[in-house]
Amino acid sequence: MIPHPDLPDHKSVAACFLLPACDIRCTFCISHDDFDVATPALAQGLMEFLASQKITSVVLGGGEPTLWPHDVNALAQHASKLGLVTQLNTHGAGVRENLHKYSNIDRFILPVESSRPDVHDNLRRGLVGHHAMVMELVDELIREGREMTFATVVTSENCADVPLIAQWIKSVLARGARVHSWHLYNFLPEGRGGARKLAEHLATPREAYLEACALAKGAGLGFPVYRRENMLKSSSVEFFWFEEGLLRVGGDALARSGK
Numbered sequence: 254m255i256p257h258p259d260l261p262d263h264k265s266v267a268a269c270f271l272l273p274a275c276d277i278r279c280t281f282c283i284s285h286d287d288f289d290v291a292t293p294a295l296a297q298g299l300m301e302f303l304a305s306q307k308i309t310s311v312v313l314g315g316g317e318p319t320l321w322p323h324d325v326n327a328l329a330q331h332a333s334k335l336g337l338v339t340q341l342n343t344h345g346a347g348v349r350e351n352l353h354k355y356s357n358i359d360r361f362i363l364p365v366e367s368s369r370p371d372v373h374d375n376l377r378r379g380l381v382g383h384h385a386m387v388m389e390l391v392d393e394l395i396r397e398g399r400e401m402t403f404a405t406v407v408t409s410e411n412c413a414d415v416p417l418i419a420q421w422i423k424s425v426l427a428r429g430a431r432v433h434s435w436h437l438y439n440f441l442p443e444g445r446g447g448a449r450k451l452a453e454h455l456a457t458p459r460e461a462y463l464e465a466c467a468l469a470k471g472a473g474l475g476f477p478v479y480r481r482e483n484m485l486k487s488s489s490v491e492f493f494w495f496e497e498g499l500l501r502v503g504g505d506a507l508a509r510s511g512k
């Protein structure tokens with residue numbers, strides 16, 4: 254177990270960045286480039302520390318966690334045995350190719366930026382037909398009875414599409430999808446995407462963001478819809494990553510690092 258001071262009791266979800274690399278290029282990407290690729294020993298030690306706290310659920314992410322050069326499913330199994338719910342925050346392509354490799358993942362967090370492929374794909378760049386791939390993966394998860402959460406980064410380009418996404422979610426629910434929740438992340442000018450040249454363009458007026466969230470929450474989806482105005486300041490989620498072999502913790506530290 255990694256030695257670290259106790260976390261506050263209100264932190265129940267741990268977002269763990271296993272590596273910085275990704276093979277697509279989202280315009281709003283909040284991820285940073287220069288933290289460590291976690292070793293299996295450090296990642297397992299982190300799971301043990303989290304299980305000793307009030308954390309109930311881990312989100313394995315990055316970068317893109319399916320590119321972690323170690324066994325992410327084995328890490329999830331370790332977390333599972335410690336009593337943690339395991340979630341994979343993924344762009345989906347690696348899972349689409351090999352869903353059977355992720356048998357220890359309890360829930361897949363999938364990006365849906367719009368129900369319109371052109372709007373989605375203009376935000377999620379670097380993989381031709383990303384929207385279509387996510388739709389195929391959702392179909393496969395429905396067939397396999399696996400649970401999913403949807404995540405939308407609300408920007409100036411897709412804010413007006415939020416009600417359309419709600420309608421699409423209703424359609425997948427009608428087809429038997431097991432949907433845990435929907436998170437609406439306000440665009441933040443952070444990281445390798447958001448901190449770069451499109452920051453001003455992607456920023457959404459606060460009123461428009463709040464209205465989109467209110468429409469989503471009022472859509473009658475039957476599961477929680479979360480407004481994440483500043484994900485780095487969440488009361489329930491804490492962030493974990495490694496730098497030069499040392500554990501780093503906290504949304505504030507991540508924002509202040511300015512990497």
Ligand code: SF4
Binds near residue numbers: 284317344
């Ligand atoms: S936001 Fe996009 S580019 Fe950034 S890590 Fe996630 S999938 Fe990769």
